Amino acid sequence: MTAAEHGPRERMVFSAAQLIRRDGVAATGMREVAAHAGAPRGSLQHYFPGGKEQLVNEALGWAGRYAGNRVARFLAALPEPTPAGLFAEMVRQWTDEYETTGYAGGCPVAAATVDCAESTVSTREAASAAFAAWTGPVAHALADMGVPRERATPLATLMISSLEGAILIARAERNTRALTTVSRELGPLLDAAAVNPICCSRIGEKKTHSIHKANDKN
Amino acid sequence: MTAAEHGPRERMVFSAAQLIRRDGVAATGMREVAAHAGAPRGSLQHYFPGGKEQLVNEALGWAGRYAGNRVARFLAALPEPTPAGLFAEMVRQWTDEYETTGYAGGCPVAAATVDCAESTVSTREAASAAFAAWTGPVAHALADMGVPRERATPLATLMISSLEGAILIARAERNTRALTTVSRELGPLLDAAAVNPICCSRIGEKKTHSIHKANDKN
């Protein structure tokens, strides 16, 4: 989706992320990636001399950046930024997809972690970096909403952990129940951590745009 | 571990779960499973005429039962059963493994979901059943501890979601930080949901043993 004209290289990275999301790393073939991207097979070794490992790692980098950038956009879409509201938006991205497009895809970072954590060092590191690129903006946003600094990162980790697990369960059940559940159950806890929930809408709005350059067109 | 003498068939199912846990479904070969189980290759088609699909599905069934049975054992190990204490034990199983044995393995159900949710219907259903076999006892235990029935299952889902996600992050980072974080952050929320936390130790202790037959030697 939205993969119009970005040069064959970017398209292949994007396609790799898409296919990994759906079938996992091991079941995703290089030829398949090229075909999905509408790119010539010969370009694979040209753009990715490091082979599949490099392609997968770049796909994870893209996914991490994408998830991180989404945070700012979620905040911008909220009338009053609150921790629970942010989490609800993060969850809603998945429930929307599952209800409209189906349960074909999960999180590519989760897929890579499951498939490569033990076998491929660089891919595990790329997955770790992707989680960091996602957790960072979330923690930053929480802090902007009045969550004490020392709790911002732990709560961001909790949010992402719950979301990742709920994605797994939702795909297995082909049902968004788990996703809506974690959103509903975790919301109050998140909001309770914001010491000054009244002013957070202003603070959040001001500093939101500094979270990321955000000139990408995610 | 603990896989002494259970007949070749059970050993192969057990080994399949172990290998899937480590490398994912697609990267785990049938020959590898047989070798890991110390079972003859020829037994594969004899015990699992349904092929790899059947073997994987049985491994998921085993994993779900195993996780479900662990709940009762965790409760029995707690001096005073509380929701937070149960969750801490569930998490501790993983931190212990990671700190002593290393980060080689994740959750086999998560691995199967990631690899097969879209490609293999029966395996997706087996994963769903495994999650159910795990969530059920947890929800039951929560109810026994005084959590209102209508919140028991949602909270169980939240616990398992957070745990699954934290396992992913922990493996990617090779660090138990995410696991200890979700345990610490979620604990108060869980205990707050128990309406009568004083008496739950007794109730929990009494009804704990009815959660599962528990005569398996997990």
Add this chain to the structure above:
DNA sequence: GCGGGAGTATGACAGCGGTCATAGTAGCCA
């Protein structure tokens, strides 16, 4: 002894995987 079934042992097959090698095309610069 002896069928006969449970379980074991190999070998072959067809398919697909990632990767390498090699050759080709296009376009820019001098």
Add this chain to the structure above:
DNA sequence: TGGCTACTATGACCGCTGTCATACTCCCGC
């Protein structure tokens, strides 16, 4: 025109996969 670089195009290789076919070894019931 010549040469250089960026990119594309194929074909081949080897290894591995799941699966099937076939033949073998036990051991139990009769």
